[in-house]
């Protein structure tokens with residue numbers, strides 16, 4: 055096949071298709087048109103400052119006038135020449151903000167993609183830009199009028215129609231749309247532009263209203279720290295919708311970030327999607343950034359301004375790149391510093407913080423070594439040495455015993471404390487996992503799960519003579535409690551006020567439940583259950599020989615009465631342990647109670 059001479063062509067762009075793409079797939083709402091207009095106006099002012107030293111002294115103003123059908127935005131910025139109009143406005147993707155000549159100022163611009171103005175076609179059918187360049191005093195004024203069908207015209211206009219340098223953009227509303235209503239425009243201008251460094255006003259039916267309020271509250275000079283805090287509280291309430299529990303200043307020069315982190319006043323789930331407000335060069339980028347702070351800092355909501363992080367093309371979120379990761383780490387470090395500062399200088403405030411967020415902090419600390427090490431000294435756990443921090447507890451007790459349930463803990467806490475055994479209550483949500491994580495952080499710390507043997511081994515045995523003297527009583531007691539699968543021993547321990555202690559572990563209890571089920575099961579199941587029966591660990595009733603009642607009981611001569619007394623001691627220890635009663639336990643309790651009553655009411 056012979057080749058023909060190549061002919062050169064230019065892309066044809068179907069503007070309607072492009073506008074449809076922008077409005078339905080790039081931007082979350084047509085409302086971004088206000089941001090794009092403000093952005094161009096502020097960028098034009100920035101560009102003019104760079105080329106016109108006299109202008110740098112002025113206090114420029116961007117004015118928006120809207121009446122529902124039309125919107126006009128005027129800026130005293132750098133303006134455009136006829137050539138620039140063709141090159142920049144009529145070229146999709148054309149942008150002066152990538153101009154190498156003004157490299158110094160380039161990082162100051164909000165725009166960069168050369169598509170922003172097109173966003174106006176999502177609300178307008180016609181866009182008119184009338185402009186006069188500040189770069190060339192001889193240049194005339196020019197008007198570019200574009201329709202949403204992709205056609206445009208350019209005409210020169212008399213200078214008296216645009217006597218000063220700058221630009222006016224006018225939009226004609228699409229029929230039936232209410233995006234250009236003055237209240238709407240003011241609301242959107244305030245939402246996006248309230249922190250802009252250039253004064254912006256919006257005018258509808260009445261006088262122009264200023265929508266900019268700068269510098270941001272956190273950068274303003276305040277007469278006293280209390281006044282600053284009050285101003286930040288008010289700002290947080292109006293913008294974020296809650297009164298903050300505390301405010302953390304954020305300053306990350308490397309990422310050009312300045313702002314504040316507000317501590318939530320109510321508990322929140324660490325998995326709740328966070329929503330931080332991020333401004334890029336003072337223009338609101340998003341109210342719902344979820345990648346600005348480390349996941350562990352779930353208890354803050356930030357408002358920041360950055361001049362160096364990159365926006366995505368829609369300019370509605372931050373580009374998740376290495377620079378953002380660095381910024382995130384730095385913000386995390388500042389929040390951690392705040393925690394340490396509170397801990398050393400203001401423990402009451404730290405306590406108030408933990409009163410609200412402790413559960414969330416614990417939940418996340420299980421998977422986040424960083425948070426765990428930062429918070430561990432300040433988290434409180436229930437232990438046999440009172441409510442204390444784990445590192446402190448671990449210094450005093452080696453090993454640390456972990457009770458798996460609240461009941462198990464309650465059952466032994468008093469006795470363990472009296473014997474100097476360190477037990478942590480692992481029955482509360484997340485606590486056991488955090489205690490188990492301790493040795494990973496400090497290999498010197500030993501954590502062991504609490505077995506009944508640990509406590510019974512620490513109780514003092516009786517001397518041989520006393521032991522022999524109560525042998526008959528112990529035999530009677532064991533015979534009586536054999537029916538409920540409980541062994542009886544006599545020891546001496548503190549506190550004296552505790553007559554008996556029931557030591558039982560979950561394995562033993564499971565075994566007994568299995569045995570009960572076996573009794574009730576039919577032949578087939580009974581056989582299967584019996585075949586998996588192991589050596590059943592029994593619960594142990596440890597009587598306290600130091601307790602005066604127990605001493606008297608052990609001296610009762612009548613074996614029947616002694617048996618009833620032991621049943622009562624077992625019942626009391628069982629009730630103290632707050633375990634569910636088995637049917638055999640209930641029967642035993644009933645019997646011992648009735649027998650005791652009968653005994654004390656006997657008349658012979």
Ligand SMILES: Nc1ncnc2c1ncn2[C@@H]1O[C@H](COP(=O)(O)OP(=O)(O)OP(=O)(O)O)[C@@H](O)[C@H]1O
Pocket residue numbers: 090093094095098129131132133134142143148149150151164165166167168169170171172220221
């Ligand atoms: N008010 C204005 N004054 C002067 N020039 C303007 C104005 N508005 C737009 N322009 C020119 O038109 C160009 C295209 O604007 P457009 O908003 O489409 O893109 P951009 O601002 O460059 O980038 P982005 O798509 O990121 O907003 C700009 O680069 C700028 O040169």
